[in-house]
Amino acid sequence: MSTQLSSRRLGPYQVSSIGLGCMNLSHAYGTPPNEEEANRLLEEAFDLGVTHFDSAALYGLGHNETLLGKSFLKKHRQQITLISKGGVGPSEGKRVIDSRPESIRRDLEGSLKRLQTDVIDLYYLHRWDKKVPIEDAIGTLGDFVKEGKVRAIGMSEISAQTLRKGHATFPIAALQTEYSMWTKNPEIALLNTCRELGVSFVAFSPLARGFFSESLLAIDQLLEKDIRRAMPRFQVENFEKNVPFYNALKTFAQNHDCSLPQLALAWLLHQGKDVLVIPGTAKLSHLRENIAADQIQLSVHSLKQLDEILNTIPVFGSRYNAVSQSEVDTEQ
Numbered sequence: 367m368s369t370q371l372s373s374r375r376l377g378p379y380q381v382s383s384i385g386l387g388c389m390n391l392s393h394a395y396g397t398p399p400n401e402e403e404a405n406r407l408l409e410e411a412f413d414l415g416v417t418h419f420d421s422a423a424l425y426g427l428g429h430n431e432t433l434l435g436k437s438f439l440k441k442h443r444q445q446i447t448l449i450s451k452g453g454v455g456p457s458e459g460k461r462v463i464d465s466r467p468e469s470i471r472r473d474l475e476g477s478l479k480r481l482q483t484d485v486i487d488l489y490y491l492h493r494w495d496k497k498v499p500i501e502d503a504i505g506t507l508g509d510f511v512k513e514g515k516v517r518a519i520g521m522s523e524i525s526a527q528t529l530r531k532g533h534a535t536f537p538i539a540a541l542q543t544e545y546s547m548w549t550k551n552p553e554i555a556l557l558n559t560c561r562e563l564g565v566s567f568v569a570f571s572p573l574a575r576g577f578f579s580e581s582l583l584a585i586d587q588l589l590e591k592d593i594r595r596a597m598p599r600f601q602v603e604n605f606e607k608n609v610p611f612y613n614a615l616k617t618f619a620q621n622h623d624c625s626l627p628q629l630a631l632a633w634l635l636h637q638g639k640d641v642l643v644i645p646g647t648a649k650l651s652h653l654r655e656n657i658a659a660d661q662i663q664l665s666v667h668s669l670k671q672l673d674e675i676l677n678t679i680p681v682f683g684s685r686y687n688a689v690s691q692s693e694v695d696t697e698q
């Protein structure tokens with residue numbers, strides 16, 4: 367196994383600073399890889415030193431956990447930190463946000479079965495169903511820890527205030543939320559709250575769901591089922607206005623001898639030693655490129671120049687549409 371990747375704290379664990387978001391091995395963007403290709407990617411990530419694997423019951427409505435459990439975990443369960451999430455189905459083949467204790471328990475049992483393991487290292491509440499008091503939902507996750515089915519718990523897409531309430535109910539090891547050069551919302555309050563409480567911060571969608579790519583996304587070619595189609599930033603009227611932002615960052619990356627995806631990951635890793643990233647990819651070449659971002663050093667001067675771009679060129683469109691926004695507890 368490579369020892370090149372640096373490590374960072376994720377709750378009680380030391381894991382690779384760059385993890386693997388497993389979502390698009392099962393759904394979301396483009397056509398998912400077949401089982402053989404997905405396993406090759408997982409094995410390559412492991413060989414390159416990735417120890418932080420992020421899955422969820424929701425991904426492919428159970429497909430993602432089944433994929434991991436079938437072969438990859440059989441070989442590497444003890445060497446990696448296994449992460450999954452519950453509270454968003456799948457219930458009878460549908461995506462349902464449901465934080466009732468009995469529903470989260472049903473989700474966990476389903477995950478353990480599909481992953482073919484007795485215990486999940488870190489289990490997040492994927493979305494908080496605001497009809498259920500957060501104390502009840504987090505209390506249930508805490509019970510899983512006491513029962514030995516989960517080793518640590520986390521929260522996802524919640525506000526600083528809800529994180530505090532959750533943490534007061536049962537210690538939260540990690541918070542996962544969207545953070546990238548075009549979604550800096552956690553800088554309002556969440557990052558500082560994590561630091562104050564000692565909660566690890568995991569940045570999801572660090573590549574802006576593929577916007578930070580070496581070539582500009584052809585949004586007119588997105589598949590019918592691609593989840594970006596429903597996201598305001600990827601709709602033509604906003605996307606076109608976001609091209610100057612893209613061009614400025616692409617030029618900046620070129621001047622710093624790295625690719626734009628690498629710049630996006632390196633920028634996040636430079637926001638603090640407590641920030642971890644979980645880019646998702648189904649391509650071996652992208653995986654290698656992303657992992658190499660761990661080696662990129664940005665000087666204080668470069669970071670300042672980059673901040674100037676981020677603070678002066680506006681990003682058009684909110685990250686979620688009204689329906690998805692109503693399902694989260696964070697700012698637009």
Ligand SMILES: NC(=O)c1ccc[n+]([C@@H]2O[C@H](COP(=O)([O-])OP(=O)(O)OC[C@H]3O[C@@H](n4cnc5c(N)ncnc54)[C@H](OP(=O)(O)O)[C@@H]3O)[C@@H](O)[C@H]2O)c1
Nearest residue numbers: 387388389570571572573574575576579645646647648652
């Ligand atoms: N907690 C939550 O609610 C939540 C929400 C979203 C995501 N997540 C987690 O975060 C992980 C990552 O987020 P994400 O998948 O939404 O977004 P992301 O990592 O920002 O972007 C993924 C997209 O970028 C492309 N990509 C990856 N590396 C690339 C490279 N080097 N060059 C060009 N394109 C590249 C991928 O396509 P290719 O396959 O072609 O490389 C894919 O379309 C997910 O897998 C999941 O584990 C959690």
